[in-house]
Amino acid sequence: MSVPTVLVLPLPAQGHVNPMMIFSQRLAENGCNVIFVNTEFIHKKVLSSMGNQEGGGVNGESPIKLVSIPDGLGPDADRNNLWEVSDSLMKNMPAMLEKLIEDLRLKDGIIVSCVVADSAMAGALKIASKIGIKGVVFYPASAAMLALQCSIPKLIDDGIINSNGLPNTQKTFQLSASFPHMDTGSIWWAKGVDSVLGNVMFNNIVHAMQTLELTEWWLCNSTPDLEPQALSYVPKLLPIGPLLRRYDDNQGVTERSLGQFLEEDLSCINWLDQQPHTSVIYVAFGSLTHFDKKQFTEVALGLELTNRPFLWVVRQDSNCNPHEFKGNQGKIVKWASQQKVLSHPAIACFVSHCGWNSTIEGLSNGVPFLCWPCFGDQFFNKTYICDELKVGLGFDLDENELISREEIKVKVDKVLSDENIRSNAHVLKEKMLNNIKDGGRSRENLNKNYNTDQIIGQDGCCSNCASFTMPCSRTCQPNDDLVSKIG
Structure with missing residues (x-):
């Protein structure tokens, strides 16, 4: 072949x-x-x-x-x-x-x-x-x-x-x-x-x-x-998820980063190495989110109020200058190797816009979330993280439609003191990673032959069928692996 x-x-x-x-x-x-x-x-x-x-x-x-x-x-x-x-x-x-x-x-x-x-x-x-x-x-x-x-x-x-x-x-x-x-x-x-x-x-x-x-x-x-x-x-x-760069228990993320639009600043990993375990607030809002000056200032002052070390990703296209706020407790970078950051033992929680990639990466590393959705599907992801999975908390807006510095401090303290959230996050991490280990469901979907019961949904309809709503009317045969199928 x-x-x-x-x-x-x-x-x-x-x-x-x-x-x-x-x-x-x-x-x-x-x-x-x-x-x-x-x-x-x-x-x-x-x-x-x-x-x-x-x-x-x-x-x-x-x-x-x-x-x-x-x-x-x-x-x-x-x-x-x-x-x-x-x-x-x-x-x-x-x-x-x-x-x-x-x-x-x-x-x-x-x-x-x-x-x-x-x-x-x-x-x-x-x-x-x-x-x-x-x-x-x-x-x-x-x-x-x-x-x-x-x-x-x-x-x-x-x-x-x-x-x-x-x-x-x-x-x-x-x-x-x-x-x-x-x-x-x-x-x-x-x-x-x-x-x-x-x-x-x-x-x-x-x-x-x-x-x-x-x-x-x-x-x-x-x-x-x-x-x-x-x-x-x-x-x-x-x-077929979670789609993650290869990880080694001794070396962390080892796979080369391809497809990034910005160069990753790896100095933040050395900085994280100097911080106590589960002490750092990681703050990243993805590649599209922009804040106005008022909200940006509240984020900066809120992080300062927590009196905890923080790692904050502020893209170079931001119209705000974060360096006037960071003091001695934080590090600010233009872009980070997010999977390396989230897998680092110093990370305590993830202040995230709840984009799906960030959600998958955070869940796969057992990190509690503080959810700050900005547009699109991020609002549903936030609800799912907080209400269904119970591995995070959301922020509340004040009378000026801002998330205030005080609200940031309150929610950081709350999520870091909630043992149920941390326990749920650790359990979910194991479930996520089991899918891509040998014999895992996602890995089987991608790499190996899989049989009817692995692809049948609860309604009895499998991926061979063209219908979304009707159960299978026939006995489906085992499929070839994906590579054979596309070849």
Whole structure:
């Protein structure tokens, strides 16, 4: 059997590139060559963060080859505006991708066996289907959010949202009797955006969901015990998480960091080595969150009030200067190796925006959360962390719609003194990591043959079926492993 070549296509955002790059590394370990496709703007960022070392190619030392395509925007466009970039890619990516696949074949002799597309780039599946290439969809957020998207017709029929995807009223609802409660604030495409942008996002989601039916393989960065209800609700979705860089008990995270947009400041690890165990507050709000001056000041002064050491990630594109606040108790970096940080014994808690990658990384390291969601799916993730998993606390806004310095101190003290939260976090860590050990469910989904009972949901429908709602009417046969399937 020839070595399969997989083309991986993420949305050009840090939270999408990260898990798909780790997934690509796992594919490489399982004998695949990988063509990892970024937009030209993101491709340059990734290479710069690696010290301009691309790391070989399909026919070189590395089985992962980094390539780029244009984003379709003009030279003066704001490429930090993800919505503008996404809209352009929706229109222009299919033709560019088809040309890339053809160029790889004609110029380099590379035959693409399979396309793995980010769900937000699902238009790539149409191209794959058109030219006879197998397709796989990767969903980078929680399984619960995909379940929500799959339920759009039901949400409209039940009067929860209108035909434009916007909530009709403020209410709580369930997708099924066993599903965690949601409220209309969990409808991420309508959260914190104006009606015009919300409608554009909604239409893109509807189009993407229709396109997903072109493939039977749906993958996500989750685990069966983390989201059992959501994975049962969407039985075609196979969990392969937690997607983490390789970890060694003696050396910590050992796998090379690929796919970062900014260079990681490793000086913070040496600084953490000097701090007592479970003493440091780690503060990071991801790659997109911005605070105004008032809220930024409250964060800084709140950390100072705790009288505890803190490690704070403040990106270089922040319009605020944190160094006037840090004093002697904290360290501030522009970007950190988050998995290395979270696995460090000095970390006591994680003040997080609750993006899904950060959620997975925090849960996999048994770190209690202080949840500060800012937009999109982060609000549901916060509710799930605090109310379902019980491994964190949220912040409350004051009369000025700010999270005050006093509130920060109160919640830090509270989460660090709550033994139940810490115990729950440790138990969940073991469950998460068991999924990627030998014999673990997620590892089996990716690496080994798996049989019917491993992929059947609670409703009796397995991932071989095209239907979301009806149980299997036939006896499903065991599937081949993923690498064999795509090859």
